[in-house]
Amino acid sequence: MIGKKLGGRYEILERIGGGGMALVYKGHDLLLNRKVAVKVLRSQYVHDEEFIRRFRREAQAAASLSHPNVVSIYDVGQEGEVHYIVMEYIEGTTLNDLIKEKAPLQVEDAVHYAGQIADALDHAHHNEIIHRDIKPHNILIGKNGRVKVTDFGIARAATSSTITQTGSVVGSVHYFSPEHAKGTNTGEKSDLYSLGIVMYQMLTARLPFLGESPISVALKHLQEDVEEPRKVNPLIPQSVENIILKAMRKKPEERYQSAKQMMADLDTCLSPDRRNEPKVAFWDADGMDEERTLVMPAIRANQLGDFKDEEYEKPSWREEPAPAKRNGWIKPTIWIVILLIVLGGMWYLVGYVKSMFTIETVDVPNVVNKPLTQAQAELTAARLGWTIELDKVSKLPKDTVIRQDPTGMRMNVGTKVTLYVSEGVPKVKMENFVGQKINDAKLKLQALGIKEDQITVVPGTTEDTPDIIQKQTPLVGDEFEVEKAAITFTISKAKETFKMPDLVGMTEKEAKDQIAKLNLKLAVNAITREKTYKQPKGKVIDQFPYKKNQDVSAGLEITSLIISDGLPEDAGQLNVSIPVKPTEEGKDSEFKIVVSDAQYDNFEYKTEKVTKPQNLDVKVIVSPDKKAVILIKEGDNLVNSITRTYQDYLDQKSGKTTSPNPSPSPGTSPKQQTSGPAIPAGGSGNGQTGGNTSKPGTGGGN
Known part of the structure; x- marks a missing residue:
């Protein structure tokens, strides 16, 4: 059943219990x-109409109840020969397991559990449902x-006329009522x-x-008095024993009249004023009734004649009987012998007939934890x-009961005992993980x-x-038990x-030294x-394929190292003289030149402090498609900007003089200058620069 889906909806995960009629998953x-x-109804009863009716009756009886102390029924169905009931799943244990583990329980816990059971019974009785099998296994x-x-x-409606089935009763004998x-x-x-x-x-x-x-247990329910609980456990309060x-x-008339009445008694039995109440006494009407029915031997007909003979004495004049004949004892003896023979035959016949109808019982041996062959x-x-039920969950060795x-207990000769036998701890074959990622292998093994x-x-x-x-x-191919597995991966x-x-x-030599120091390789034609x-x-202008801050390891090869061969032929170098004057003559003003x-x-060319008007010389390089922009800042304020184009370079080269931009007075906005627009650092476009600030190299070409 494990892994099967019932009704296309209920997936069976594991077995959690079972009884004589059904298994629970x-x-x-x-x-x-x-x-x-x-x-799920056991397979041996799927063709037994009486068990199927009883199984369905359980669903009908429980489904009609809605109470916090009654397990809810969700669905009932049949798939092929599988009859099943779907009910509420309770995370916990049975009262029977709790009793085995901790009994005797604390009085408070026992009263608390009993009160909830009584509450459930009160609800069931109110709906005219009699449970008829209350026991710890069902709690x-x-x-x-x-x-x-x-x-x-085995619940029945309260109006049901009988509980017998072909002369037998259904239920758990240790919990039977008389x-x-x-x-x-x-x-x-x-x-x-x-x-x-x-x-x-x-x-x-x-x-x-x-x-x-x-x-014998059923007869004790009918005939014997129960041993008082306080004699077994003196810690039980008298109110609880009552x-x-x-x-x-x-x-029945001497018991509680309803579950509600018993529940009310349970609610107050542990209060201080009740714990030591007097022991309950019950009225025995039989001992006080003089006209009670008695069992007396029946009066035979000849006994009446005997009484009459005793009432009247023989007349003195009556004749005496004639003396008995000789050998008068022979006839009675014969009749006695015949009677004894008849009685002996009847006794033998009764014993023979009784032996035909008497079923011999034997003790059921305990075969738990024994090998199956020994148990059989x-x-x-x-x-x-015996019948065998295989258990896939047990960790005991294979074929162990x-x-x-x-x-x-004792059972009739020939009765079958159900043996639950371990299928053994399953083993799995080791697959080939060589060549796979360790994390992938771990996930596969953890799934097992x-x-x-x-x-x-x-x-x-x-x-x-x-x-x-x-x-x-x-x-690969070795078998192992999952719980005992010890797996090693290299x-x-x-x-x-x-x-x-x-x-x-870096210079070419510095770059080569750095590559060698890091145990990297430089390709033959890399430079x-x-x-x-x-x-x-x-x-060095550029490096390939590994750029700055990329993760590399020893032995990797640098395939390209591009070295600068100086400025292009059309590069133009210009010397620009920039006039500056302090804000207040005689006091330091700091000027920053950005090129x-x-x-x-956006190269910070120089920073100088001046106390009087003077010119600052700046060298710039222009190209046919890139002009030079010089920004003059006093502190963080832009006070001037000078632009030189490639045409200025050509004019200078041909002997024409390029006059500098006039120096603005302090506080003059660059927009008021006539030499050209103020271009902010980082500007782009025709003749403008864009991008990040670059550090100057040393020993630049002229």
């Missing part, structure tokens, strides 16, 4: 995206402590009797009635049969259930691509990387030379 509702419990306790009553598999055991009508008070037994078991860690067979004793009275041999020796049903700490990674050799698996243990190491230095602006405005002659020309972009 944890499932996922794909439509509503929630966890559900799916109860779920969520992680929040809320009690949920489940398994209405009227349930007799096969008579069961009502609300039968559920309260069962609840009393559940309370008894919670507080004493034992059942009130035990026996060698279900029949509730248990009243709920377990053999006569022991059951065969005990004249019992993990549990059996039933256990610890292998944990991170079961995987060991050791470094291998250095490769171009890091984190690639080079070796693995176990080897992976490639990454080459050590560093940031590529900026070679631009080329070209004219440029950007770097002085002999300085943008064919060689530099």
Whole structure:
């Protein structure tokens, strides 16, 4: 069933429990995206109409109830021969498991659980539903402590006329009410009797009635008085013992009249004024009734004649009987012998007939944790049969009996015992991970259930691509258990990387020394030379393929290193004299010269302090398509700008004089000058510069 989808909607995830009639699985509702419990009728009962009716009756009975202490029914269906009920999934445990683990429970906890069960029963009884199988196995306790009553598999409406089925009763014999055991009508008070037994078991860690067979237990429910709970556990308050004793009275009329009445008693039983109340006493009407019905032997007809003979004496004149004949004892003796023979034959006949109808019972041996073959041999020796249910969840070795049903009781010869057998811990084959990324391999293994700490990674050799698996243990095809797996991968190491230095602006020798120092390679024909405005002659213009700050490792090759061969032939050099004067003569004024020309972009050419009017000399380079712009700043204020074009260079070369821009007076705006517009640093366009500030090289060509 694991992995199967019922109704195209409910995916079966794992088995979480089961009973004599059905198995319970944890499932996922794909439509509503929630966890559900799916109860599936056992396969051996799918053709039994009575079990199918009982299975459907559970869904009908529970679905008619809506209460916080009753497990909700979501859906019921059939797919092929699979009959299933979808119900609320409760994260927690059963009361039966809690009793096994912690009983006797704290009085407060037991009363709290019993009060919630009584509340659920009150709701069910109000809707005319009698549960008829209240026991710890059918009580779920969520992680929040809320009690949920489940398994209405043998519930009947309160108006149902009988609980017998072909002379048998249905239910759990240890929790039977006396009227349930007799096969008579069961009502609300039968559920309260069962609840009393559940309370008894919670507080004493034992059942009130035990026996060698279900029949002997049922007879004790009818005939024997229960041992008082306080004799078993003196810590139980008298008020709580009174509730248990009243709920377990053999006569229904002496019990609580309703679940609501019992719930009200549970709500107040632990109050200080009730804990030491007097022990409850019940009126025994039989001992006080003189006219009660008695069992007396029947009066035979000849006894009446005997009384008459005693009333009248024989007349003195009556004749005496004649003396008996000789050998008068022979005839009676013969009749006695015949009578004894007849009685012996009848006795033998009764024993023979009784043996034909009496079914022999044997003790069920305990075969849990034994190999399957040994378990089968022991059951065969005990004249019992078996059926096998495979369990995929158990971690025990393969073919080991993990549990059996039933256990610890007597059964009829030939009855089959259900053995739940471990399929063993599944093993998986190791696949080939060599050549794969270590993270990909880990994800695949974790999908199989292998944990991170079961995987060991050791470094291998250095490769171009890091984190690639080079070796693995176990080897390909080896089988291993998931929980015991110890996997080792040897992976490639990454080459050590560093940031590529900026070679631009270095001399050829400095660049070669830097490349050799970093264990990089320089290609044979890597060095080329070209004219440029950007770097002085002999300085590096560009590097390829690795730029500044790129990650590189030792051994990589520089394929191109471009060296400046000086300025182009058409480059024009101009000397510009810039007049400046301080804001206030005699006091220092700091002037900053910023140049943008064919060689530099926004280059801070010089900064000088002046105390009197003077000229500052600036050298610029122009090209046919790039003019020079000189910005003069006093502090952060632009006070002047001078532009020189390639035509100015040609005029100077031909002997024409280029007069400087007039120096503005302090506070004069550059827009008032006639030598040309003020061009901000970073300007672009025809004759303008754009881009980032470049540092000047040393030893520039002329």
